[in-house]
Structure formats: C-alpha cells, structure tokens
Amino acid sequence: MISVTKAIKLIENTSDKMPAKKKPIEKVLGAVLAEDIISPINMPPFKQSSMDGYAFIHSENTEFKIKGEVPAGSSENFEISVNKAIRIFTGSRIPNDADTVVMQEHTTRKGNQLIINKIPEKGANVRPIGNQIQKGEIALKKGTLLNEAAIGFLAGLGIPEVNVYKKPRVSILVTGNELQEVGNQLQEGQVYDSNSITLKLALKRLGINKVTTAKVKDTYKATYKAISKHLKKSDIILISGGISVGDYDFVQKALIDNDVNEIFYKVNQKPGKPLWFGSKENTKVFALPGNPASSLSCFYVYVLPLVRTSLGVENPYLPKSTAVATSDIKNIHGKTLFLKGNVENGEATLLDGQASSMLKSFAICNALLVVPDDVTLIKKGEIIEYIKLN
Numbered sequence: 001m002i003s004v005t006k007a008i009k010l011i012e013n014t015s016d017k018m019p020a021k022k023k024p025i026e027k028v029l030g031a032v033l034a035e036d037i038i039s040p041i042n043m044p045p046f047k048q049s050s051m052d053g054y055a056f057i058h059s060e061n062t063e064f065k066i067k068g069e070v071p072a073g074s075s076e077n078f079e080i081s082v083n084k085a086i087r088i089f090t091g092s093r094i095p096n097d098a099d100t101v102v103m104q105e106h107t108t109r110k111g112n113q114l115i116i117n118k119i120p121e122k123g124a125n126v127r128p129i130g131n132q133i134q135k136g137e138i139a140l141k142k143g144t145l146l147n148e149a150a151i152g153f154l155a156g157l158g159i160p161e162v163n164v165y166k167k168p169r170v171s172i173l174v175t176g177n178e179l180q181e182v183g184n185q186l187q188e189g190q191v192y193d194s195n196s197i198t199l200k201l202a203l204k205r206l207g208i209n210k211v212t213t214a215k216v217k218d219t220y221k222a223t224y225k226a227i228s229k230h231l232k233k234s235d236i237i238l239i240s241g242g243i244s245v246g247d248y249d250f251v252q253k254a255l256i257d258n259d260v261n262e263i264f265y266k267v268n269q270k271p272g273k274p275l276w277f278g279s280k281e282n283t284k285v286f287a288l289p290g291n292p293a294s295s296l297s298c299f300y301v302y303v304l305p306l307v308r309t310s311l312g313v314e315n316p317y318l319p320k321s322t323a324v325a326t327s328d329i330k331n332i333h334g335k336t337l338f339l340k341g342n343v344e345n346g347e348a349t350l351l352d353g354q355a356s357s358m359l360k361s362f363a364i365c366n367a368l369l370v371v372p373d374d375v376t377l378i379k380k381g382e383i384i385e386y387i388k389l390n
Helices: 004-014 148-156 195-205 220-231 251-257 292-310 360-364
Strands: 021-023 054-055 063-070 086-087 101-105 107-110 113-114 138-142 160-166 168-176 211-216 235-239 260-267 275-278 283-288 322-327 335-343 347-350 366-369 383-388
Touching: 004 260, 004 275, 004 292, 054 113, 086 292, 107 220, 113 292, 148 220, 160 168, 160 366, 168 195, 168 220, 195 211, 195 235, 220 251, 220 283, 235 275, 235 292, 251 275, 251 283, 260 347, 283 292, 292 360, 292 366, 322 366, 335 360, 347 366
Parallel strands: 063 086, 168 211, 168 235, 235 283, 322 347
Antiparallel strands: 021 160, 054 086, 054 101, 063 113, 107 113, 260 275, 275 283, 322 383, 335 347, 335 366, 366 383
C-alpha cells in the first residue's frame, strides 16, 4: 500500500498528452490548443468607429458640412477637411483623414449641416488599426482551453481550423451481478447501477462526450474478455468494482493476465483504499472501488488529472485552498481522509453521510476536505485544506 502523494506522482509519471489533430473551429469547443496561434491580420484591420455618429478632424470648430456616409462594410474613403464631417456607423471604416468620432446623441443635424453640441476629446470613439491584436502577435497560446469566446476570437481573425489535442477514447466497465439498470424493476438483492452514469457524466464535464460503457458479469472469464476487448479500442479504461479481495473480485487477476502492468494497488486513503492503476502500451487503466462515493472520490483525485493531462491542460488538478474547520475532525485510521464538506465564507463544514456507499452527501457538497495520514485531529477553528469541486 502506498501513500496518496506517491500514487499521484506515479500517475503523473505515466500521463501523456494525446496526439494533435487539425479540426474546424466549430468542432473544437472544450478542446485544448496544441500550438500557439499567430494572428494573420490586424484586428481591427482598419481604423474603425466604435459608435454611430460623425467622423471629423478634431478642432474647436462646432459647425460642419456632411460630405457623405460610410456604412459598415463599405471600403469607401472620403477625403475631408477641418470643416467637413462623414456620417459613420458602429464598425464602419473611418476615413484616413479623420481622427475623432462624435456620438450622434451629441449633435444636431439639419440637412447636410451638422452642429456638434459637445466636442469629444481627440481620438474619441476610434479603434486604431491593430488595437485588439496586431498581425504576427500570438493570439492564443498553446494549452488554451477553447471556450465559445476563444473560438469566436479565432473566427474574428479569419482562422478556419486549429490544431488541438485529440480527446481520449474512454471505456467504463461496470462489474457486479447485483447491479440493475436504471428504469428496470429491482429484484431481491439488487441495487441500481449509479457508477456508470456518474463516471460518464463526470467525463462529459471534462469534454469527453463519447464514452463506451459495458456491464460485466462477476466471472473471471467475462472480466478477462471485457478487459481484453476494450484494451484494443481505448486510451483510458475505468473499471468499477471487482478490485477488492472478495470471492467474486476478479479484476486484478484479469488485468495482469491481459499483460496490463500493475503500477500500484491500494492507497493509504479513506475512502478508496482498493484503488488499482496500471498501463498496457498507451492505454491507462484505473480499477476503482465499487462503492459509489469511493469511486467518485478517486475519480476527482486521480482520474480527472490524468484525463485533463491527456487533453493538453497545463494544470490538470482541481484547485485547492484552505478554510477554518467549524468542528473537530478526527482521523483514527492513519490514512489520508477525503471528506465531503461545504466551504462558505472561509469556513469548512463536515457533512453527515461520510460512508463510502453514500452519494447523497456528495450531491450537496462543494469540497473534499483533506486530512493528511499523519494528522490525528483537526480542531475546531484550525485550518484545513480542501479540494474545490465546483
């Protein structure tokens, strides 16, 4: 059995980014850039108005003759003098000679005559060429997570496709003869399978939308065959249950017999002691405890960082912080504890329902409170570290 710190380090040492692939920008939401993006143009590419109004050469003059207008999208360039103005619109190209735009609300117009009621400062309401970004500058850096704003920015630069890290192929294998599919009638001795949907949705939050799931019978033959099949078509395999020491726990033997290299088995933690991690060629395998809260806790601490690393995220871990404990928290186990809690206004409150089978408390918590294995008591009012879940 190894420490939490050692387990995290071993996973780090085997974590790799997925290969990069060029994709159209409309298909890269949630992906991570695999290269720096260099702007091919100045943005804006011309001197641009930020308001509807009138472009003119700045002076103390308040009366102008309107020479023409430039709608948005027009390439026309009027030559003007100090007593001439051009009707202009938001996003329009400002004539080369003009240096200022007055808002239409601050003017009075009579036919082709314009009176400025409030003279703006020189350069007002003008976006210079390259004001947002200049041609040749880095628009977005490698490792940027592409949200809708980033993709819109790329579109504004006229970039149709970018290199992003491919998303890993993930398989979830759920073991347990006692598991019934949600929506079916429970029989005596059965419980509903919550782990497959919990893990699938946790992956979806990371941008992994295509996940293969399979239910595996509690026999060695079925377990071996399922692992063999999914090793051939997965970059990451998550196995739920069957990794403890019961008579029907065949996962560890089936993994080893499939030539999956065991990197570690059992971590000095609660919940989630019987965590298994290994690899075969480029496929990473986690065997997670079957208890729902243990499974999800291990996902947040160990699986999530590996998945995010594969996606190219530079800092793959959930953020940590500290808060003040609102009650005594004991550790009589000599293990690292990951406890469901809520943190508000700098105070950490331990929730009821810490059993490894209980998802109810997970459903309402916003943090995992962390008690190190060498700490036996965190007193009320003392500082406790926590992992932010939301």
